Amino acid sequence: MYAYIEEMSAYIQKLIAQGEHLQLDFKFEISDSKKIARSLVAFANTEGGKLLVGVKDNGVVAGVRSEEEYYMVEAAAQMYCRPQIEFATREWDVDGKKVLEIDIPKSNSGPYSAPDKDGKWMVYIRVHDQNLLANTVLLKVWQMKKRKKGITIRYTDKEKVLLEYLDQNNNITISKFQRIAGISRQVAEKVLVDLITLQIIYMDITEKSTFYLINPDINSDPFSKMKIKSR
Secondary structure, three states, X not given: OHHHHHHHHHHXXXXXXXXXXOOEEEEOOOOOHHHHHHHHHXXXXXXXXXXXXXXXXOOOEOOXXXXXHHHHHHHHXXXXXXXXXXXXXXXXXXXXXXXXXXXXXXXXXXXXXXXXXXOOEEEEEEEOOEEEEOOHHHHHHHHXXXXXXXXXXXXXXXXXXHHHHHHHOOOEOHHHXXXXXXXXXXXXXXHHHHHHHOOOEEEEEOOOOEEEEEOOOOOOOOOOOOXXXXX
C-alpha cells in the first residue's frame, strides 16, 4: 500500500519537475468554467496536454480544494467548448493532498473555440506555456489542410518579394510583407496561407506578434514542394 502511494507521488512530482510547457499546465484552483474552457481548447487545438489541478504555478502541491472543481471542468468542456471536448481524469494522492490530472487529447476535427472575457467565441492555441488566440492566417491554414485538392499557386512578384526578403532576413510580419509588396492584407494572407500549407514557411506566434520564417527543413530550393504556374 505504501509503495503504491509513493509511486503515485513520484509520478506527479516527475510531471511537476518538468514545469509548465506546451503540454502541461498547473492550476491552483478552478473557479471559472469559461476561463478553464480556454485552456481545454488551447490544448485540443495544438498537441493535446495535461492540466494538474491543485498545483500552484511554482509547482507546490496545494491539493484540490473542492469536489466542485471537477464539475466545473466538466461544465467547461460541455457548455463552453465548441464542439464539446472529451477528456479523461485521474486522482492522485500526494502527501495526503489530492491532485486532479486532466488529459485533453489533440483534436482531429477542430478547431475548438471558447468564449473570451467578453463572451465572444474565439479559437485558442497553446504556445509554450501560454494560451493565445489563433490568428486569421492559422485558421485559414487549417481550412486549407482539410481540403482534399492539392495546392497550385502562381509564382508572382508577391511570392518573390516575400521569399527574397526572408532569404536576407530572419523573419517578417504580415504588415511588413504588405508594405514591401504593396498589397492588401487579404492578398498577403492568401500568399502566407499557401506557403505555410506547402510547408515552405512557418509561423512563430508570440503574445505580441506573429512572425513568418523560412522552414529550415526544406531543401535549398524553397519551391521544391510547389506546383507552380507562371504568370
